[in-house]
Amino acid sequence: MNEHHKDESRPAFLTKLSDSKTTIPWLPLIFFAAFYIWLYFVVEPHLIFHGLGTIVVNYPDFKLTLPFAAQTINSPGGLAEYLTGFLSQWFYYSWLGGLIITALAFLVYLLLRILVVSIAGCPCLLCYIPPICILAIYSTYQHPLLIALVVLFALFAGVTYLRLPLTSRRSLALFALLFALVYWAVAAGAAVFLALALAVEIAMRRRPLTAALIVVTAFVMAAAIGGLLYCRAFSWVFLSYLPVREDMIAGLKPFGIVCAATIYILPAATVALAPLWFRIQRRSTSHSKNKPKTGSSEGVTFLSRVRWPRKYARLLETAAVFLLAAAALSVSFDPKNKKWVLINSLSARGQWEKLLTNARLLPPRFYNPYINHDINRALYHTGRLPFDMFAYPQSPEGLMLLTKDQQSALWRCKMLDLCIRLGSVDTAARLGGEILAIQGDLPLVLQRLALIAALKDKPRTATVYLKTLAENPIYTCRARRLLAALKQSAKWIGPENIDALRTRMLKNDITGPFADSPEYILLELLRHNPRNKMAFEYLMAHYLLTEQLGKFVANIHRLDDFDYKNIPHHYEEALLIYTGTTGRNVDLPGRKISAETIHRYNEFVNTYRRFEDQQGALAVFDALVDNFGNTYWFYSAFELPGFAAR
């Protein structure tokens, strides 16, 4: 406690940077302008909004009500959670979402810059790294807003701590006060502030005793606030809101995790290294006296040392920053990943034609069961499932999402939608209830649950969901519209055809070992309502994808229950395979397979045989892909459809 602050150990506090005072900070301006442009035009934050709670694993719950605010904020980390929830809602508008991310990244940059300038006398390029990391994570379509806010709070406290040079004792008191506030705001994320304060005390003020006392203070305060006052578990008290916890890095790929860790670690590391920076810079400045003027607007010391003319130095700095950003974005941003996120978003909004257009631009190897699933939904809703499904890559898992991750929110959301449309409304209600219990009040799920309640003639329950939805600022108007209509006519006015959905609703109870079998459920739906076209097309698609042609043929008579003028292409293709392989003819009263399909089938078989005999499987593939890549025959032969159309 008897350490004293010495002027010579903190020369940078009062250093005036004529550079930064007199010139326009072009680099930050250009950088953050480009930052915003990238977000707005390339990332498109509204896609992140539509993926919240599904592709973006964590859903930042938010309601514009006082009880919600009071309840959320009354907990360590609650303020950061609340702000994350609030700001995330505005991602609905890409321009605003981009602005929010840019503003936060800029604030992180600015505060770090202030810290570094205070210590080293000049900024350095490291200040750009946290914003670049934030941008890189957003480019992977994850949502590091909470991470950015945690670091922002810590940096703000760090700047305050640094800017108030006090005696050890007073520094300690100031630290305790700031740490308590930061801990309340971001819980154990306050460790970033602790690291900053430590870096200041050790590397700059050279007060190891104060540093040690700061560590003790931090632990005591965290234990007191988190452990005693809010009674949270030990691991939560000291690790919450840090990128070591699964909930903070959920959904992030390894590069994203590295970026997240960098955002946390870099500020303290930069501050710790800043005095070294300062010394190098001072030496460099003394060397450069009486030399031609060199400089660096962002103080890139190494650039100064090699004494580039000022304009080249600036160019190099700019190039370095942009190269770094470009490198990070080239690793993180994948246009195909964006397509997936876009397809997910279009599916959630029911924009089927647009979805199919985008799906066609995806290379087959990038498909996953969820994309398959969305495409099949889009094909069904545009009336093209039995005609065009093999124009797209298919897998048996995609149709009914028989994937391994059946507990994920993404899976539940997709199945919730599918089940409503198929008529398995109560299963959809269960899935919706699970999502609300686990993920929070996702607007999409609230709307679906309101629809389900309306379908089940429960307007009062629908009202509860819609009134909850109305508490979300983005959905207030929509919810009120629906509420008003529900109140007036007790009818649903959403885009869904409620009467059609009602006719499909499963009325009989299925429990038992087959209750989870998609085939069993689809058959039950058809048994309840033989004119459930979606159940029929999905059942047939299921048989086609799993190559159960016997069952397919056994159900082909159901065509008569619907308004098909002719036998759909893929059904014709499957029938020909069935006849060709079993030698049995299928009875199709009043219908016949078109001559063109028969002709094409013969052509397919002949080509297949010719190339298989002479040149092997690869040659067969090459010979057939252009003309038959979009047929069931091709799928059946190679299980790789969807090539010809490309």
Added chain:
Amino acid sequence: MMVVVLLAAALIPAGFIFQTNCPEIESYTQVDRLPSIKPDYSDTVIPPNIAPLNFVIREKGPQFVVKIYTDPAEPVTVHSDTGSITIPLRSWRNLLRAGAGKKLQFEIYAGKPPNQWKKYRTIINTIAAEPIDSHLVYRFMKPIFNWWKSIGIYQRNLENYETSVVLHGKSFGDGCLNCHSFVHNRPDTMTIGTRSSHYGSSTLLWRNDRAQKIGSKWGYTAWHPSGRLAAYSLNKVTQFFHTAGLQIRDVVDLDSAIAYYLVESRQVKTIPAIADKDRLETYPAWSPDGKYLYYCSAPILWTDRDQVPPEDYSDVKYDLRRVSYDVDTDTWGESETVLSAEKTGLSILLPRISPDGRFLLFCMCQYGCFPVYQPTSDLYLMDLSTGDYRKLGVNSDYSESWHSWSSNSRWIVFSSKRFGGFFTRSFFSYVDENGRASKPFVLPQKDPAYYDSLLETFSVPELITGPVESDWRRLAWAARGSVDIEVNVPITGATTMVEASDPWRQRE
């Protein structure tokens, strides 16, 4: 901070002006019907110590005035531009205190001052002479479909709107909480069942100003009136789902039995009568004199005790039984059937006896052991002096369950899904000395529109005479700490070892 102070300074007088500046009613048109208000607080009996029954008037009108009185000469007048009526606590208390046993009238006007008013027929409620216990303890959570994230047990002061947490799952690794139980409506002794993937399953015992962790999870628990022992069920319970129907969730006990814990000796015991290997025993309830343990019992209809749902699950119907007990000698008598499912044709569940020993309140539903998931579940009252029972008038088309008595035997609280069939809310009803129950009313809230957007449910409401004496932090530390009381359920040979389980899984 300064801004907050200034705002408060500005708003308090504004509020005062608002409250006092009531529009004049010079003349009005009489409307010959009751006004529509939400929640429905009309034609009911209310306790003299209940918090203000705030409500929303669902009539058209730019302004609303409500005069509340027991004596028309001294009304409490509240007015509103939105129809949302918030009654001042102090005036309300004075009204109720002075009017115990009298009629409480709500005179509602909608319209414009001074003479374009409509006056509706006066809503009349009765203020009972007997107060209700001051606190309600309940479980608060979103409806569970296999998974949960946030479950808490809360207490609500019924004399105002103060709500505080008794214990929340987030205090011990997002754990699950259930089956809170008290000794004879007293807040000084309490048990809570806990379950956590991190801290295991256990029961927390709050007694003698101390929280202890018992190393086994108790199911439905009933404290002996002496507080010397607690009977509890062990349930191998599982949740499953229907694909159609009013209620898609269902629960079945694949196996169950009842055991009892002796507080002093820290022993767990059971007897064949309540742990029959061929039957399912559950929902223990003590008679107020402690001489009988009532419980529900049904034959096990399946051989595979792991299949979900088991075959014939919808044929399981529970009888109401009782077995005599002497607490001084720890001896049990023979069990006897009080009311059989064969006689009623329904499954008899959740027996709860009024503290005066006069009535037995229970529910009956079509089948099974979990009435809150059974839309057919209704409340019935049995006069224990005669054995006669009847369906109460408090029932709705939806499930009624999780009922309990006030310490003076005049009030019951129960869970009902009558607000739409899905969300469970707590309702109160006055039961007179003849067993007639008044029209139930929902737990009043400060914000009368509170239930409109509430996705959480109120479950297992229990009335107690004062605030829970435990501190939630101490309970949380106990939940996270090591086991204080190790117990082993004896295998009697009469029953297979029933594994206490939970049908619901924590968020992973």
